[in-house]
Amino acid sequence: MPAAAPIIRSIQKLVLYETRARYFLVGSNPAETKYRVLKIDRTEPKDLVVIDDKHVYTQQEVRELLGRLDLGNRTKIGQKGSSGLSRAVSAFGIVGFVRFLEGYYIILITKRRKMADIGGHAIYKIEDTNMIYIPNDSVRVTHPDEARYLRVFQNVDLSSNFYFSYSYDLSHSLQYNLTILRMPLEVLKTETTQTRQESFDIFEDEGLTTLGGSGIYGIGSKAYTKYVWNGKLLDIVKNTIHHDWLLFIIHGFCGQSKLLIYGRPVYVTLIARRSSKFAGTRFLKRGANSEGDVANEVETEQILYDASVMSFSAGSYSSYVQVRGSVPLYWSQDISTMMPKPPITLDQADPFAHVAALHFDQMLQRFGSPIIILNLVKEREKRKHERILSEELVAAVTYLNQFLPPEHAIVYIPWDMAKYTKSKLCNVLDRLNVIAESVVKKTGFFVNRPDSYCSTLRPDEKWNELGGVVVSTGRLQTGVLRTNCVDCLDRTNTAQFMVGKCALAYQLYSLGLIDKPNLQFDTDAVRLFEELYEDHGDTLSLQYGGSQLVHRVKTYRKIAPWTQHSKDIMQTLSRYYSNAFSDADRQDSINLFLGVFQPVEGKPHLWELPTDFYLHHRNTLSLSQTRRSYTYWWTQGVLNHLPLPYDEVTCSENRQKLIVKKFHKYEEEIDIHNEFFRPYELSSFDETFCLAMTNSIRDFMPKNVGIDPSPFTVRKPDETGKSVLGNKSNREETMLQRKTAASAPPPPSEEAVSSSSEDDSGTDKEDEGAVSQRSTPVKMTDTGDNTKITESVVQSMKDVYGINLSDVPSEDDLSIYTRFVQLGQSRHKQDMISHQLCSKHSLDGVIKLLRKFVTLELSNMTKVIKWCSPSEHWY
Secondary structure (H helix, E strand, O other), X not given: OOOEEEOOOOOOEEEEEEOOOEEEEEEEOOOOOOEEEEEEEOOOOOOOOEEEOOOOEOHHHHHHHHHHHHHHOOOOOOOOOOOOXXXXXXXXXXXXXEEOOOOEEEEEEEEEEEEEEEOOEEEEEEEEEEEEEOOOOOOOOOOOOHHHHHHHHHOOOOOOOEEEOOOOOOOOOHHHHHHHOOOOHHHHHHHHHHHHHOOOOOOOOOOHHHOHHHEEEEEEEOOOHHHOOOHHHHOOOOOOOOHHHOOOOEEEEEEEEEEEEOOEEEXXXXXXXXXXOOOOOOOOOOOEOOOOOEOOOEEEXXXXXXXXXXXXXXXXXXXXXXXXXXXXXXXXXXXXXXXXXXXXXXXXXXXXOHHHHHHHHHHHHHHOOOEEEEEOOXXXXXXXXXXXXXXXXXXXXXXXXXXXXXXXXXXXXXXXXXXHHXXXXXXXXXXXXXXXXXXXXXXXXXXXXXXXXXXXXOOOHHHHOOOOEEEOOEEEOOOEEEEEOOOOOHHHHHHHHHHHHHHHHHHHHHOOOOOOOOOOOOEHHHHHHHHHHHHHHHHHHHHHHOOOOOOOXXXXXXXXXXXXXXXXXXHXXXXXXXXXXXXXXXXXXXXXXXXXXXXXXXXXXXXXXXXXXXXXXXXXXXXXXXXXXXXXXXXXXXXXXXOOOHHHOOOHHHHOOEEEEEEEOOOOOOOHHHHHHOOOOOOOHHHOHHHHOEEHHHHOOOOOOOOOOOOOOEOOHHHOHHHHHOOHHHHHHHHHHHHHHOOOOOOOOHHHOOOOOOOOOOOOHHHOOOOOOOOOOOOOOOOOOHHHHHHHHOOOHHHHHOOOOOOOOOHHHHHHHHHHHHHHHXXXXXXXXXXXXXXXHHHHHHHHHHHHHHHHHHHHHHHHHXXXXXXXXXX
């Protein structure tokens, strides 16, 4: 039995009851054996009054309480016609409370969907929410602008990529969550005593003294506010209600797939946490603010664990973390010029790298050293554009490194990815693989178990060169890779995939699943991982840039089908339209949701502000009383523990962030078995999450038994399970692509697709001449010879079943079978002809759509020119 376990929030089901004077929010655990009640006053027009009675009810006690409330709130005593207590809504959690110009609203999660499972701890995606106005209509004070603020707030779609968990802290990494579970018992006993002195409930500690040696310490940690998106919405109640009511949500991406290795289930999980600091859209949020928070900052963590053992203490878990984010300087791009690539402007001079120092100080505290910067922006340009950022970043890193100890210096790796993409002689991914190997060797990765015995039996020279910190319980990742281009979208996602692929090989090797820390392309495992990363990149690109990825891993491998280029053009147009017309409204919604802007009566409204610069840069409104040192730019105490991250060190400051409580070993608050299996609920196989997730055998592995079932075997693209299980239209599209590939003209290179799709898509005259990505012609089977048909279609019984079931089929049976094959092939030809006709019509539709879009843009520009002419302009 482990000494410590994560605390599971006991409030996972909520029901909101309504009377004229109050809302009663009743929360319970999944088994409905423990209840808590919140009382929300509805008679206050503008104030929020929430009362937690600090008592845990049983099911019978709650029924009696609701019965008394129903009886006491009827208009006439003894009246049976109308109820005094009505059920308003059922929910799964509280997002928070918000107020604009009238009264407060409560936001509840009404629908959820399980997205991942980490050691039995479920991660849910918000599917739907309900926003309820609290004050009664009789006391409501109306305001004409309330409805508009409500629309702006609801423009942040909470059903799009917001995640939460009742038992797993999504704002921290797996390494942090498992490190605090291994704190010494003496520390846990001390923290338990302090927690009892500050206990919230009246009778919370009854019976703890009689537990003796059978007790288990439950540990919870305060959320990392940088990645929490509803922190401001919970600020008003977090000190007045029990912590089980508080549900912190993150924004970003979460995906999980099952890798079956000869029947052994291994879960591959990808979690991306988007920073809530200096958050916004593509051209409206660039660089960094005055506190060192950068735009489009996302922490991506890949978690690998053996799903056959669920426990955190007994299972095998591994993770690797990397970060993307805008260049930490004061810079911006002016989108009012209506240019696809607006010029880059440095807004403020920063000779002492003040903002970069604040940013890297945050990273040293959270990740330790070394901090590795992979800068992918262009180095060679006719006109200085991206190179402006490179020169300033080099100067900032050089300045900061002169005060750090050499062993903990920031590592800077510049690499012009766009230049290598255009070269005929260089392979982009091969070069990225070399960089990835050196990065993973420096930072190491996290694994919660000692090195496997197989690493001793089959030693690998790369394993002995691996960095990080080796402890008795496994390995710790120290330091992190920080990747950036200009937008941190297309190039960055490909680079992060290559680093993640390299780290995945080391993770599999550390768990004893492969004999060498190396993974090749075109294997089931890498295809599964690439699909996860493409979903990850598309989601993050939609959130920040307004469209999906333009350039993918296949683009840089130069194996993308020719139809991909037309899709890239559409994504480029979508991104341009979003940046030009809808990003301003999205930015206002994000500012309002995160509490960056708070409406105040008598002050300018959100839509009346000319800019939000002053909202995100606090030093423009008030001067700081303390000035940071220009030489000792890090937080005190950080260097003493490097290369370990300061946030994971056992010290008094970090212990104050923990919630430690002693439980009986069978209590539900720490029983992950009950939390995962839910023995009190009726479940079915159709709704089982582990059966619905992406599976390497079902979705990627070939269906022929004679082929090696290992997910680490290199296969041709047409051998994968995806091609076998693909729907009819996908198969026909593939056949059409192959047939037309030999006669089709070479498609434009990825650099010529667009100059505005991503920062690396612009072309320079001196770098032209990229390699075309022409598809390789594939020979079609000749259907005229019956003998060839028989040889290509009929396989031996041993290949199909593994043994010889019978002799060769008789000639009559074989002729009947051949006849059916010919009928099927003739039918397939007719389907292909009809598909070609449909494709032609769809292409005509796309051309018409593009013409309408260009016409609309020209008309809009004409209106702008007329409005700006001196004769018609008003002052």
